[in-house]
Amino acid sequence: xxxxxxxxxxxSNKPEWLQQYxxxxxxxxxxxxxxFLARIKSQxxxxxxxxxxxxxxxxxxxGVSPTAIREIMLLREITHENVVKLVNVxxxxxxxxxxxxxxxxxxxxxxxxxxxxxxxxxxINQYTVKSLLWQLxxxxxxxxSNWIIHRDxxxxxxxxxxxxxxxxxxxxxxxxLARIYQAPLKPLSDNGVVVTIWYRAPELLLGAxxxxxxxxxxxxxxxxxxxxxxxxxxxxAEVKATPNPFQLDQLDKIFKVLGHPTLEKxxxxxxxxxxxxxTQHIQGHKYENANLYSVVHLxxxxxxxxxxxxxxxYDPRKRITAVQALEHEYFKIEPQPGRNxxxxxxxxxxxxxxxxxxxxxxxxxEGTTSMQPSQPVSSGAAVSGSMAGGHVSNRSVPRxxxxxxxxxxxxxxxQAYNVTSQAGISGGMNPGGIPMQRGVPQQQLRRKDxxxxxxxxxxxxxxxx
Amino acid sequence: xxxxxxxxxxxxxxLEQEDVDMVNTLDKxxxxxxxxxxxIKMHMANYILxxxxxxxxxxxxxxxxxxxxxxxxTRKSMAEYDPRLVAPTCLYLASKAEESTVQARLLAxxxxxxxxxxxxxxxxxxxLEMEMKILExxxxxxxVYHPYRSxxxxxxxxxxxxxxxxQLTWGLVNDTYKMDLILVHPPHLIALACIYIASVxxxxxxxxxxxxxxxxxxxxxxxxxEILDFYESNRMFTEERINVALQKxxxxx
Numbered sequence: 001x002x003x004x005x006x007x008x009x010x011x012s013n014k015p016e017w018l019q020q021y022x023x024x025x026x027x028x029x030x031x032x033x034x035x036f037l038a039r040i041k042s043q044x045x046x047x048x049x050x051x052x053x054x055x056x057x058x059x060x061x062x063g064v065s066p067t068a069i070r071e072i073m074l075l076r077e078i079t080h081e082n083v084v085k086l087v088n089v090x091x092x093x094x095x096x097x098x099x100x101x102x103x104x105x106x107x108x109x110x111x112x113x114x115x116x117x118x119x120x121x122x123x124i125n126q127y128t129v130k131s132l133l134w135q136l137x138x139x140x141x142x143x144x145s146n147w148i149i150h151r152d153x154x155x156x157x158x159x160x161x162x163x164x165x166x167x168x169x170x171x172x173x174x175x176x177l178a179r180i181y182q183a184p185l186k187p188l189s190d191n192g193v194v195v196t197i198w199y200r201a202p203e204l205l206l207g208a209x210x211x212x213x214x215x216x217x218x219x220x221x222x223x224x225x226x227x228x229x230x231x232x233x234x235x236x237a238e239v240k241a242t243p244n245p246f247q248l249d250q251l252d253k254i255f256k257v258l259g260h261p262t263l264e265k266x267x268x269x270x271x272x273x274x275x276x277x278x279t280q281h282i283q284g285h286k287y288e289n290a291n292l293y294s295v296v297h298l299x300x301x302x303x304x305x306x307x308x309x310x311x312x313x314y315d316p317r318k319r320i321t322a323v324q325a326l327e328h329e330y331f332k333i334e335p336q337p338g339r340n341x342x343x344x345x346x347x348x349x350x351x352x353x354x355x356x357x358x359x360x361x362x363x364x365x366e367g368t369t370s371m372q373p374s375q376p377v378s379s380g381a382a383v384s385g386s387m388a389g390g391h392v393s394n395r396s397v398p399r400x401x402x403x404x405x406x407x408x409x410x411x412x413x414x415q416a417y418n419v420t421s422q423a424g425i426s427g428g429m430n431p432g433g434i435p436m437q438r439g440v441p442q443q444q445l446r447r448k449d450x451x452x453x454x455x456x457x458x459x460x461x462x463x464x465x
Numbered sequence: 466x467x468x469x470x471x472x473x474x475x476x477x478x479x480l481e482q483e484d485v486d487m488v489n490t491l492d493k494x495x496x497x498x499x500x501x502x503x504x505i506k507m508h509m510a511n512y513i514l515x516x517x518x519x520x521x522x523x524x525x526x527x528x529x530x531x532x533x534x535x536x537x538x539t540r541k542s543m544a545e546y547d548p549r550l551v552a553p554t555c556l557y558l559a560s561k562a563e564e565s566t567v568q569a570r571l572l573a574x575x576x577x578x579x580x581x582x583x584x585x586x587x588x589x590x591x592x593l594e595m596e597m598k599i600l601e602x603x604x605x606x607x608x609v610y611h612p613y614r615s616x617x618x619x620x621x622x623x624x625x626x627x628x629x630x631x632q633l634t635w636g637l638v639n640d641t642y643k644m645d646l647i648l649v650h651p652p653h654l655i656a657l658a659c660i661y662i663a664s665v666x667x668x669x670x671x672x673x674x675x676x677x678x679x680x681x682x683x684x685x686x687x688x689x690x691e692i693l694d695f696y697e698s699n700r701m702f703t704e705e706r707i708n709v710a711l712q713k714x715x716x717x718x
Contacts, residue, residue, distance in 0.1 A: 062569055063593040064600065066561040072600075073562055073607040077474055089605045091597050098597070146469065 017090040018365060021050065025361035037104060037359050049104035050087065054365065057096045064098055071175045072100065074148060081166070082139025084159060084173040099365075105171050106162025107342075107354050109155035109223065115354055117230040125351070129227045131341035132160070134331055135170035136220060141322035143172070144213040150175070151211060153219035154199045155226060160341060162356065168340030197250045198222065198232050202261065203316050205251050207244075207273035214316035217325070221311030225296050228304075233257070233295070248280050255282075258312060259290035266315040303330040470651065474606040480539060485645045489542035492714070497543065501710035505543060507643045508707045509534055509552040512579075516556055519575040520567045524639065525611060530559035531642040532609045537602045539648065543714050546598070550587045554595040562607045569593060584715065609647070612638045612656035619656055623674045625664065633663045637692065644695050650688055654680065658688035 021038035028035035036052045055068040075086035088101040109132065116124050124132075136158055143150060150157075152174060159171040197205070201218035204211075225233040234257065236250030255261070261269055269275055275283065292312065298305040307330045310320035320328075331337055338344065343351050470476050488502045497505075510531045517527045533555040537546060553572050560567040569589045576585060616634055620626040637659035641647070646655050657680060664671040675682060 061589060061593070062566075063557070063596045064561070066564070066566050069558070069561045069607065070564075072605050076605050077608050089600075091601055093594070093597060096593065096597060098600075 017088075018092075021052070023365060025359035026363040027051065027357050027359050034363070036363075036365060037357070038101075051102045051104040052365075053100045053102065055098045055100070063096075068098055068100070074175045075100075078143070078146065078148070080139055080142040082135045082170050082172060083142065084171040102173075103161075103166075103171075105159035105173070106356055107160040108173075109158040109160070109227070111357075112160065112354055113155055113226060113230050115352070120352060123230065124227055125344070127335040127338065127344040128341050128351075129224075130331065130335060131168070131337040131339075132158075132170055132227060133220070133224055134326065134337035135339075135341060136172065136223070137322050137325050139170060139172040140216055140220065141326060144216070144322050148175075149211055149213050150216050150219075152196075153216055153223065154196055155223055158223065168338075168342035170341060197236055197238050197247050198234055200247070200250065201316065202251065202254055202314055203272060205247050205254075206269070206275050207246075208316075209273075212316055213321070214319045217311050217319050217322065218316075220322075220325075221308055224308050224311060228296050228298070246274050246280060248282065251282060252285065255285055255287045257290070257292050257295050258314065260285060260287050261314045266318075268315065268317070303328065303333055306330070470610050470653075473608060473610065475608060475610050476651065478606065479651070480648050482645075482649055485535075485539055485648050487539075489538075489544070491542035491544040495544055495716060496713045497710065501713065502538075502543075503645075504702060504707055504710050505548055505714075506535060506538060506645070507702065508711075509548045510643050512549075512552045513556050515579055516553055516572065516575055519578070520556075520560075520571055522556075522560055522565050522567060523563070525613065526556070526559050526563045526565055528611045528613070528642055528647075529563055529609045530556040532611075532647050533559055533599065533603060533607075535645055535648050537599055541602050546595075546602070547714070548711070549585045550591055550595050551599065553587065554592050554599055557592055558596055558599055558607075584711070610652045611647070612641065612652040612659065615653040615656040616659070619653070619660060623660065623664075623671055625660070625669060625671070630663055630667065630669075633667065634659045637662055640695070641692060643699075644691065646688060646691065650684070654684055655688060657685045658692060661685055661689045662692060 020041055022041055024037040024039060026034055027037045033053060033055045036054065038050045038052050040046060040048045040050060055065055057063075072086070072089060075084070079085070084105070085103045086100060087103060090099040090101065091097075092099070112124065112132075116122060140150070140153075150172065153172070157172065157174040159173045161167055161169045161171065199219035199222045201215040204215060222233045234250060234253040236247060236253045239245040239247055239249070263269055278284075292309060293300045293305050296305070296308065298308070307320070307325060307328045310328075311325065313319040335344065342354065486499055486502075488497055488499055492502065513530045513534065514527050517530070530552075534548075534551055537551055537555070538548075553576055557567060557569060557572055569592045572592060573587065573589050576587060579585070613635070616638060617626065617631070620630060620634065634656075638656065641655055641659065657675075657678070661671070661675070663669075675685070
């Protein structure tokens, strides 16, 4: 939005810090805020893309959300090329909102996987899978060696940089649930926090009282498998009772693929509350044959399978660590992992052009629901009209997305945004010429699941406990 | 970073004593002396502790809150950031950072209970507004390392981990937050100074043990002296002197 164009109500009380950015539009939405795409105006870094995560003031009148506090707290201390970079924090005192500015990442694993599954209809090439995995482990090793557990790793939280200096670099994002584990950590559920169950380690599903870094490695295993097959490995149906229901179906999905856990292989299993109590008779389920290799279409003798099975080791104490995984044979054989995960360095390899994130250019920083579908034309014109030379282009094509771990924009609100028909201007932004549907709810079923498993609970809930 | 103090923002931002002892120009204009400045910060550390006991949070939250408060006043004036609001708000923010969130409502309630004086009277809204200003003043650096963590491994290593020594050193560490030590010295050196004092008080010979540690004993001894000086002068810190100092803040220059 141009300064002084004055057509937008937000300009009247636009805080000073905001003037250093050109707002492009909204790129994500979550239970606790919105994410915007903006570009830096200043000479140094001019045009650099920034993702700005806005935290809403919590409804229960308890100030800055603890999630935001802890995310800032951690991100302010860590720097690693495979961890998302917090470039700035801003506060708007008038409406008491808090903004985190990150280096913008064009892609994430959720979108990359979905693109392969639904659009190009072919697996992700081996070089890319291996490079993504290696960088993910590299970032995770950094976190773990600094005693930080992420606790909510999932494809949508693993970002990948678009074209530029760091093209194809993996960035671990969303540290709202991350913890320093110098002191034993209570289960997230004790704080009323709900995270998606598909990537949840079996010890947590069985009621383990404390987190270890092994829970992140389990999630990495699930993500590895998903990169290979383009399908979530353990797609359990979530039980949504309060406050920490036993996730029978999720465990059942795991047992079916990995075989039943045994006390011989996992001695501390006996101490896990849900296993001990066994109210739903999980001990009685008998899935004898592990068939992980056939599910992921790998030879049981391949290094890839060996690494995957070590990540999906039941006993958290035996599960491979990030540093061990980085040393695994899989990363030493061809193709070797590279720094640009999206573009193989070997000539002759084909690579995929991934679509850019859709940007909803009708929402401004105050971008509240009131601005939404009812009057997209007027507000949209005000914002997009002042944007420099059409570089938004086909970004206005709605595509549910995520950045910095935000929930995707619900497609209902997206559908109205076809009005900003700038799709034709671009050319450059979608070099692969990948046809993108406009406003069609894609992956509706999957998204429904996602929306009903918000990464974060209503803030009141976590605070009441 | 959590494992490595030496790469943390806490370490990078340690200050020189003279920077900590700089009274803000605005406060100077109000007649606040260095003595007043220290006195008010000590009083506010006590206030934070009292509030924390009411809302029942761990010592670590108190220590973090006091550190925030002290950091704020290396950058901001007491004239603009009223200590009587900054203190409870630091506790509020620290409770979130240390994962034991206390409701603003509860704090506002206990503020009233602890102080009848109108000058202490702040409502939820004030705390929430100040929370953001404090975040800003801290430049969003929120991780704080405390001497507590190194205390028990050090005591154990020195063979002094009996109940008596543990309690004594823990109490000494608590008292170091009445000073600005946490802004100036690495926490493990503060812990060592407390062990040093405790071993002198209890007549334990730790000379050999200290010699084996690869730390600058001069720094440890200087910290110890500072702590002992504080105990010495502590008697003179009367309620009345604190009130006089706080009064200056409210007066027009």
